[in-house]
Amino acid sequence: MKFTYLGTSSVEGFPAVFCNCKNCAAARRLGGVNIRTRTQALVNEDLLIDLPADTLHHFLQCGIEGHKIKYLFVTHSHKDHCYPQELGCHRHPCAKEMEQPVLRVFGSHGAAELMAPFATETVEVTELKPFDVVDLEEYRVTALPARHMGENEGALMYLIDDGEKKVLYAHDTGYFLDEVFDYLKGNGIVLDMVSYDCAYGDKFVADTGGHMGIENITRVRARLLEIGAVNEKTIHVLNHFSHGINPLQSRLEKLVRGQGFCVAHDGRVIEL
Numbered sequence: 001m002k003f004t005y006l007g008t009s010s011v012e013g014f015p016a017v018f019c020n021c022k023n024c025a026a027a028r029r030l031g032g033v034n035i036r037t038r039t040q041a042l043v044n045e046d047l048l049i050d051l052p053a054d055t056l057h058h059f060l061q062c063g064i065e066g067h068k069i070k071y072l073f074v075t076h077s078h079k080d081h082c083y084p085q086e087l088g089c090h091r092h093p094c095a096k097e098m099e100q101p102v103l104r105v106f107g108s109h110g111a112a113e114l115m116a117p118f119a120t121e122t123v124e125v126t127e128l129k130p131f132d133v134v135d136l137e138e139y140r141v142t143a144l145p146a147r148h149m150g151e152n153e154g155a156l157m158y159l160i161d162d163g164e165k166k167v168l169y170a171h172d173t174g175y176f177l178d179e180v181f182d183y184l185k186g187n188g189i190v191l192d193m194v195s196y197d198c199a200y201g202d203k204f205v206a207d208t209g210g211h212m213g214i215e216n217i218t219r220v221r222a223r224l225l226e227i228g229a230v231n232e233k234t235i236h237v238l239n240h241f242s243h244g245i246n247p248l249q250s251r252l253e254k255l256v257r258g259q260g261f262c263v264a265h266d267g268r269v270i271e272l
């Protein structure tokens with residue numbers, strides 16, 4: 001499985017759209033991996049996770065051909081993950097001669113509600129509830145409940161299985177809900193990679209919050225290890241960084257050195 005991080009910031013971007021703080025000014029000056037755009041990832045060439053307004057920028061930066069994408073899974077309706085208007089470009093005359101003429105879109109209750117008005121004969125929108133399993137030709141995707149935005153949203157993390165590798169994409173969420181640990185344990189799932197919400201970096205945040213920092217993540221990882229859902233081969237990736245709390249990429253890497261975490265950046269590819 002090829003897993004590509006397309007965007008790795010939280011809602012405001014890093015540097016943030018209208019900000020001139022120290023972190024943003026430094027990111028603008030240094031460029032490269034210090035520039036983060038809104039959250040999105042791609043599995044192989046055909047399964048996209050989330051649809052922020054930065055999607056076109058991501059495709060151009062990473063050489064992605066959007067017409068090859070067959071599936072889109074949206075975690076929740078926050079605008080760094082769900083800019084539904086973009087779906088309006090998936091039809092004639094905005095899109096022609098596509099390799100994959102139909103896009104199958106799945107999302108949380110809140111995201112599906114936002115995207116439903118953009119459904120057409122080439123864009124199928126399906127709402128997912130926690131623990132729904134979607135069996136596709138190449139993948140089995142399981143929706144798991146995230147601790148984010150309250151119950152009305154039904155925010156989801158996704159467990160993506162391509163038959164060989166299993167990835168848990170956990171954005172956005174606070175400390176994992178007990179039901180998630182129970183599901184993974186009960187189904188004997190062993191993950192090859194986990195992508196953790198790290199909006200809070202090294203700042204303390206309560207487990208009941210809607211995002212995590214390194215301290216919460218370390219405890220989630222320990223519990224996953226305890227239940228056998230990860231092992232010494234599992235890759236643990238920190239992602240979804242808020243510019244007000246997290247330092248630049250090199251400082252972040254230094255901060256977690258020796259702790260067994262990878263730090264995502266826009267364009268980072270992980271081959272599993």
Ligand SMILES: [Zn+2]
Pocket residue numbers: 010011039078080081172240
């Ligand atoms: Zn977010």
Ligand SMILES: [Zn+2]
Pocket residue numbers: 015016019020021022023024025243244
């Ligand atoms: Zn700033």
Ligand SMILES: [Zn+2]
Pocket residue numbers: 076078148172
């Ligand atoms: Zn969010």
